[in-house]
Amino acid sequence: MIDRNATIDGMQVSIHADETVLEAATRVGVTIPTLCKGRDLSPEGGCRLCLVEVEGTSRPQAACHTKLADGMVIRTATDRIESLRRDILDLTLSAHPDQTFDASSPQTEFEELLAQYDLHRSSYPDRAMPATLDQTHPYLRYDPSRCILCRRCIDACESIQGQFVFSIESRGIQSSLCYGDDDSFLDSGCVACGACVDRCPTAAITDIDRIARVKSDRVTRTTCGYCGVGCQIDVRSRDGRITEIGGAKDAVVNRGHLCAKGRYAHAYQSADDRLTQPLLRNGEHLEPVSWDEAIDWVSTRILSIGKRWGPDALGVFTSSRSTNEAAYLLQKMFRGIIGTNNIDCCARVCHSSTALALRTVTGTGAASASYEDIELAKCIVIAGANPTEAHPVVGSRIKQAVLDGAKLIVIDPRRIELAEYATCFLPLRPGTNVALFNAMAKLLIESGQVDVRYLEERVDGWSELEKFVEGLSLEQSAQTCGVAPDRIADAAQILGEVGPALFVHGLGLSELTQGTESVMTLCNLGMLTGSIGKPGAGMLPLRGQNNVQGNADMGAMPNLVTGYQSVQDSGVRERVGSIWNATIPTRPGKTIPEMIDAAAAGEIRGLWIQGEDVAQSDPNETHVRSALNNLELLVVQELFLSETAQYADLVLPAAGALEQDGTFTNGERRIQRVRAAVEPPGQARPDWEVARNVACALGAHWTYSCADDVMTEIAAVAPAIFGGVAFDRLGDDGLQWPCPDRTHPGTRRVHESEFIRGRGQLICVEHIASPEHSVDGFPYLLITGRVLEHYNVGTMTRRTPNRTLRAEDTLEIHVRDAAREGIVDGSRVDIESQWGSTNVVAQVSQRVQPGHVFLSFHFPETHTNRLTGPQRDAKSNCPEYKVTAVRLRTPETQSPPA
Amino acid sequence: MIIVPYVTGYLSEHYADDDFRTLSAYKAKGGFEGLKKALAMEPEEVVEIMKSAGLRGRGGAGFNAGMKWSFMPKDTDRPKVLVCNGDESEPGSFKDRLIMERGPLQILEGILIAAWAVGASKAFIYIRGEYKEPIRCLEAAVKELYGARLCGENVMGKKGFNIDIVVHSGAGAYICGEETGLLESLEGKKGQPRKKPPFPAQFGAFGLPTTVNNIETFAHAPYILDRGVDWFRGFGTEKSPGTTLYGVSGHVERPGLFELPLGTPLREVIGHAGGVRGGRRLKGVIPGGMSMPILTPNDIDVPMADEFLSERGTHLGTGGVMVMDETTCMVRVACVVSYFFRDESCGQCTQCREGTGWINKICERIEQGRGTQQDMKLLEDVPAMMEGQTICAFADAAAWPIQGLMRHFRDDFEAHIREHKCPYPESFEL
Known part of the structure; x- marks a missing residue:
């Protein structure tokens, strides 16, 4: 050369x-x-x-x-x-x-x-007048006087976020930056990702929290505490207060990009109503006590309940927002010291079906792919997920991949933002995924568009599935899903021609009575197209909370101890028990819905709930509240006096994500460091420390002095997947499990050469309607979910200016249904299910299909979960949040404005 | 409608005849003989003939058309595109309008020849939106071609020679005459020139290999193919063969279009327009559309071809000759010119966006008698920093006329500053 x-x-x-x-x-x-x-x-x-x-x-x-x-x-x-x-x-x-x-x-x-260039003043005479500042947005400000029309913001908005907010109005000397047709930053399509701010060379567009130019004295690289994407952030602080948060530019996960939550919504950290000392119930009131007193009190109560009613009268919900180390120690305490497997986490009420399905058919209950597969994918299928709102950084990466030419199939009852970018959009009836995926499998098999070699070499159940789909009718499936057969055929054809595909899926699949089956039948498509284990392809469930993956990994599950090891396996109990110097109970414990039921029935008498607001987030709110009310002992570790904490006997003030050390594991199995950027307020403490102290009060001799010590033990307890994980190896971008030894680089793609379980399993299962699908007198199907500006039950985001961006939950209703019901945009409407009712503000929309309504659950006063009922997936116990039969009533007193 | 006095040439020979716009009459006058001959040849031969004919692009830059055709990639599966630039946005230019209205089939035959030569399967004729009549004429002509199977599939029975022609109406901006600005506009975007490379031959309309030629350029092609290179080179000069339609406007007795060989002396061109009005004295001539630097009476015998004009610091451009008599205030000319370019800059490049603004501001200040010596310095400095440094040639087009006026008529500017007023009360009104 x-x-x-x-x-x-x-x-x-x-x-x-x-x-x-x-x-x-x-x-x-x-x-x-x-x-x-x-x-x-x-x-x-x-x-x-x-x-x-x-x-x-x-x-x-x-x-x-x-x-x-x-x-x-x-x-x-x-x-x-x-x-x-x-x-x-x-x-x-x-x-x-x-x-x-x-x-x-x-x-x-x-x-x-x-x-x-030593230019302090322009040499030109008669200069421009200052222009008016745009200060409409709670986080962003635009100063036209400072804009030099470099257009970086336009490109950043288009090619990083994919939002197309900015353009140039007029031309030549009259050129000015504008927000398309919109008049102000607040009215524009801006989603507050901050990509423009980071690139503006003049601070014409700037963050309001950066204008004061408070010099930070400390920068801490840590992992974002919002969704399960796991963005790396640089937290700047001064005198123990957070001044600003920026995306870590070199991070593999987010490459410097963030969203409206991760970048801006940190005001909750210093909110006035943070809990700063332990609170003990005295009659109607919660009164401050010292930590010594609190720990002494709670250990005594736990021992006495255990002694009187047996260990299985106690249970624990670990927090998906807390660290791996905290979850590990709590499950270890309940299993090893108290002696019960009544351990679960909020994965139960979100992705338990996904994890179970993936584990059953592939051998591991987590994503097979990584986010980097998004850019490698030729075809992306989004099923039951709304990434641009719930996982914005991943959402924007998907959008960019599609703008770069990847085919996109969107399967969702709602016309989510990414549906606008889809090659094929299938707006199915909620809860009919199995019927749709089976129909697509039928079309793939019958047109011969399957990866024969992959199926022969790596998968079981092909001939059974062939036979099974023979008996299915495309017309009938189409009718069940409410999607035209041609559209299903289009989607199958794209998948068949362009696959292997990357399957990005979410709670729209798992939170159903057929949740596990929904994911299994999606995996059928993954295997038929030879996608699982291939670059730019595979299964990529989007995990909801920052450490929901980690909580399950750590053993916050009633049947599995750390690293997905069965408690029913005597070898596991023996080996782990010897490390713990404890006896692990044999019988699997109860799941969260079962523990709630058991509490209501008086079988569970004491619950420890770490950082989870079940009174707002769990289905059938009335039932949940009565269960909490029925407990003899409720311990809650929280940042705020949440809906759940109000039922507590003891409230322990917790350190937030920005205030503690440890690790979070994101949705692509990446274990990343969490580092305290500021001290927790008052006497709030990291969750793992509290677990250690209570365990010691219960008689254990735990000597962990830092989160690092805990991780060392985790690696020993679950060597097959965490053996090589140690803080000194996590660096800036962490490690993706499985990582069995210290020389292992971590695993980008699981099942690359063969499935973890040996051979993949195709599943033959028919669609079964949910009991909610046809309830007389309740003509609408309610879907619940999240919006961009808020996070889960809103505990954090409601205490930030995100509240200005979105001040309440609204009920999305199709324009045709609204007309029929006499509902106008912004009017209040009574909504009622078999299980309860509430009153909400209607938002007339074309995002939902006729016959469906959508309601988020970010504000406690909405009481969204009064509506959701007791239906669950029989296999995973995951509640059905995504299908509830409801009816609507407009108060007669309220007539629509003329 | 101005009917051109046919002077000497071939392009406008039949423009007085309304029927020349119909296929039968056009064919009767020898139309489509050029295409017939082209189709009997290999495409490469057609390109070679065009190269040796030396036809220079008539849109302003004067680049060898055959050479441009040869830049189209040969071994590609991607569809290729021809774009005919009928934006004619240069002030002082109106020749393309006449060709479109009187000889639409000449243009279309030229496009078909080019399509055969470069292997294009799609042609867009981009016409400025204000040109309602030219759009109508070309649409009618295209329709007639489709009816006669002279475009569409298997043109003239030639199997596999498929070409669709689309007439596209522009939405009005000078910069859409710049070839990549035009392509953006054609794609439905804001008309802003693209960064080059890649050039249109690699990445043109909708990302496809594209050749963009001016209306008049296409119109010459059939005659070259039909009558031969030697015949064509019988007109004009060695470096600028053929005729062109000089559009003479301004202070002359009979403004209009005159087809003359390239290289015709300026005096003769103005003579065809009846000379300077009212026997007044000539003060200056812009030879090729408003963006070209001005000439003085000393240049009256310059042959009107680019190789001679460039020796005098200007160019033939589009052949739009703007004549100014002794009453003309050259600062007012500068105001008109700079206002136009200030208004038409797309605004991408700093020098062009801010520079056109400042030039206009300063010119107006001087005209109003408020100018200073600092302004004179800025009028020298700003155009100098605009020239040759931006994404497209617009900044040059905006800088050159000012530089020309400052070079030749500095006294006019100085007089305004000295007297704090305009010394030309009889000049045209702003």
């Missing part, structure tokens, strides 16, 4: 394919100024600051969009070029009022350039 190179400022530079002069110069350490080329963005080309001299051409060339070619001789800083740059900066400055920019104490990229 001939050595090809060019020269930049006298340096020999090798030629890399498709590299621009600017990139090559940066690579060899030559800085060329630019204002319009932002990080991770394609060059805009308009600022013209990066002009360089190229020998043999009379005109200077723009380094940002000129490719470095063999033999080029480039000079980046000749007198002519430098004077040109100064002229351009002067011209740029000439469009702004005096004193807009301060070159004497530069704060922005632009001001630094002004300082570098």
